[in-house]
Amino acid sequence: YAVVANNESTTIALNNGTYNGKISSDGKGDIDVSGGTFSEVFDSKYLSDGTALYIPTGDGASGYVVAPTSGAPEGASVVAAVMDGKGYASITEAIAAINDTEQHTITLVDFDGSNDETVTGGGVFLGAGDKNIVIDFNGLTYNVNTLKGSAGTVNQLFHLEKGNTVTLKNGKIGVDEAVSKDVLMFIQNYSFLTLDNMTVDSSAFNDVNY
Secondary structure, three states, X not given: OOEEOOOOOOEEEEOOOEEOOOEEOOOOOEEEEOOEEEOOOOOHHHEOOOEEEEEOOOOOOOOEEEEEHHXXXXXXXXXXXXXXXXXXXXXXXXXXXXXXXXXXXXXXXXXXXXXXXXXXXXXXXXXXXXXXXXXXXXXXXXXXXXXXXXXXXXXXXXXXXXXXXXXEEEEEEEEOHHHOOOOOEXXXXXXXXXXEEEEEOOOOOOOOOO
């Protein structure tokens, strides 16, 4: 561990610096992160208001950087999902990193600085294959702002092709205003799909059939 708060009356403020290792309170005390470079993704509850956790780019870039949402590092992306301990800028990037048939869990995280239990990201297209993926929405609403689909039918939030095993759990699929007039399907599925504790509500969209 790089930082551990293990006393209920303790608050540790991390303003800058470099932290190699886990950041944890073990359920005791509090940690407030407003700046710094970190080797590992930490729990979003430690993130200070008005800041975000970014994946830096450029020569020599590594780890993750906390910076104000008003001053994001050039070219950096907010951490949107975590898989196997690594942060990714999108669900799609995490899926692309899977190159085997073992089960992998992609967990959505709220590191955009909004602290509103909603995150916004692109639609998901999973091509035919044999991947075994769990997408854990982590209690968040995922508002989709770009549509996916096959040629001529790019009007879907999630498009899951045959052969894959997919579980979506613990959250809600929402629609961002940017695509609200064009969405026709929430989930176009050909995979072995399980929905576990999900809210998928298309009742506000008259043209949505699935």
